[in-house]
Amino acid sequence: MIGSTHITSAFDRDLEAIQALIMKMGGMVEEAIGNAITALAEGDADLARETRRGDKAIDALELRVNEEAARLIALRQPIATDLRTVLTVFRISAALERIGDYAKNIAKRSEIIQELHPVDGGTASLKRMSKSVQVMLKDVLDAYIQRDADLALDVRARDEEVDQMYNALFREYLTHMMEDPRNITACMHLHFLAKNIERMGDLVTGIAEQVIYLVTGELPDEDRVKADTTSTLGGGTAG
Amino acid sequence: MIGSTHITSAFDRDLEAIQALIMKMGGMVEEAIGNAITALAEGDADLARETRRGDKAIDALELRVNEEAARLIALRQPIATDLRTVLTVFRISAALERIGDYAKNIAKRSEIIQELHPVDGGTASLKRMSKSVQVMLKDVLDAYIQRDADLALDVRARDEEVDQMYNALFREYLTHMMEDPRNITACMHLHFLAKNIERMGDLVTGIAEQVIYLVTGELPDEDRVKADTTSTLGGGTAG
Numbered sequence: 066m067i068g069s070t071h072i073t074s075a076f077d078r079d080l081e082a083i084q085a086l087i088m089k090m091g092g093m094v095e096e097a098i099g100n101a102i103t104a105l106a107e108g109d110a111d112l113a114r115e116t117r118r119g120d121k122a123i124d125a126l127e128l129r130v131n132e133e134a135a136r137l138i139a140l141r142q143p144i145a146t147d148l149r150t151v152l153t154v155f156r157i158s159a160a161l162e163r164i165g166d167y168a169k170n171i172a173k174r175s176e177i178i179q180e181l182h183p184v185d186g187g188t189a190s191l192k193r194m195s196k197s198v199q200v201m202l203k204d205v206l207d208a209y210i211q212r213d214a215d216l217a218l219d220v221r222a223r224d225e226e227v228d229q230m231y232n233a234l235f236r237e238y239l240t241h242m243m244e245d246p247r248n249i250t251a252c253m254h255l256h257f258l259a260k261n262i263e264r265m266g267d268l269v270t271g272i273a274e275q276v277i278y279l280v281t282g283e284l285p286d287e288d289r290v291k292a293d294t295t296s297t298l299g300g301g302t303a304g
Numbered sequence: 305m306i307g308s309t310h311i312t313s314a315f316d317r318d319l320e321a322i323q324a325l326i327m328k329m330g331g332m333v334e335e336a337i338g339n340a341i342t343a344l345a346e347g348d349a350d351l352a353r354e355t356r357r358g359d360k361a362i363d364a365l366e367l368r369v370n371e372e373a374a375r376l377i378a379l380r381q382p383i384a385t386d387l388r389t390v391l392t393v394f395r396i397s398a399a400l401e402r403i404g405d406y407a408k409n410i411a412k413r414s415e416i417i418q419e420l421h422p423v424d425g426g427t428a429s430l431k432r433m434s435k436s437v438q439v440m441l442k443d444v445l446d447a448y449i450q451r452d453a454d455l456a457l458d459v460r461a462r463d464e465e466v467d468q469m470y471n472a473l474f475r476e477y478l479t480h481m482m483e484d485p486r487n488i489t490a491c492m493h494l495h496f497l498a499k500n501i502e503r504m505g506d507l508v509t510g511i512a513e514q515v516i517y518l519v520t521g522e523l524p525d526e527d528r529v530k531a532d533t534t535s536t537l538g539g540g541t542a543g
Binding site for chain 1: 370
């Protein structure tokens with residue numbers, strides 16, 4: 066009995082160390098999103114460059130998390146629930162890394178958008194949308210650490226709002242393009258940013274689903290009502 | 305010595321079984337790409353639906369590959385090179401799963417493109433581009449099984465052609481949109497398909513880099529000359 070308790074604690078202690086790395090990674094990604102959007106909204110080329118460079122540290126942290134998780138599996142040989150808990154680490158770190166990539170892409174694209182014909186109200190809605198995703202990310206990491214399935218379900222539900230903001234933006238850009246062909250190039254870029262943010266929301270939702278799986282042992286029904294209707298209507302976009 | 309040989313073979317045998325699953329997964333993804341593009345080019349709604357549904361089997365196989373890999377780590381406790389070899393499995397299966405997702409998205413979008421104002425030569429170039437990615441995928445899986453770094457380097461180099469095809473297509477769609485606003489909606493959709501295919505090429509390149517890493521112990525220089533110039537020039541797109 067003492068032996069078994071000892072093994073459990075060693076596993077838990079190692080897992081906690083890995084989870085601390087994930088929280089650190091999540092904090093860096095959250096900051097990258099904020100910086101990328103600020104760089105875009107304020108035309109801050111230095112901040113854009115810094116955000117692009119910062120992505121390497123996020124990538125390095127993902128590698129480290131994966132190696133620690135593999136070491137934990139090799140050392141403690143977890144089975145059943147414990148094994149699944151460690152496998153979740155790979156999925157969450159991969160999602161964070163991809164969100165970081167999107168932030169890097171936004172920073173990169175912000176540098177050229179400055180050079181183009183400006184579009185009315187182009188960045189204000191993007192800022193609002195990315196703020197929602199940032200808060201979702203913060204909450205999903207809290208849900209992960211606290212094994213809070215209700216909070217994770219709430220985050221997942223909020224992705225619908227992000228999808229709706231994206232749909233509204235898509236139609237707005239389409240209108241700008243049809244009204245004035247000089248808007249076409251800038252709107253194509255802005256629309257890509259909107260799509261990147263929408264995808265970040267999807268990735269956060271994926272993390273929320275992993276948390277729900279961890280706590281309840283079941284993935285939520287995958288056929289969630291998707292509010293991104295643009296890929297099933299003629300008036301839309303996506304991919 | 306006999307003991308050590310025994311342990312090595314057991315690891316290798318398990319690894320081979322996992323690699324066989326990866327090859328199976330790769331074959332399914334390759335087929336999904338082909339079917340998605342055929343569904344688009346021929347307006348085949350049944351094939352599009354079938355391709356969308358088929359993505360579930362790819363996702364299930366990824367889960368199985370990851371669980372087998374985790375079991376292998378727990379059972380054989382590989383270290384150093386062997387551990388890295390198993391970790392590569394997670395990365396390659398994740399890349400294949402994402403390529404499968406893009407194929408699903410293309411199939412989904414093909415269903416609406418049929419309803420829109422047709423664009424001259426819209427799908428022929430997409431077909432050529434996706435064919436290149438399919439061949440790259442086939443080759444990178446061969447390179448993986450045969451631990452052939454030269455072939456992997458060759459696949460990686462070919463991604464530049466895919467990027468160039470994407471750049472050409474982007475400019476083509478931009479021209480169509482500026483010439484006739486009725487083309488805007490269809491071109492937005494077609495452009496998304498082009499971007500999805502370009503991303504598939506990036507993911508195949510990522511697999512090629514993992515193979516190079518497996519064989520040489522080093523990741524190739526990440527600052528490969530990128531031929532997708534659209535995100536650094538005013539005339540482009542991406543994300």
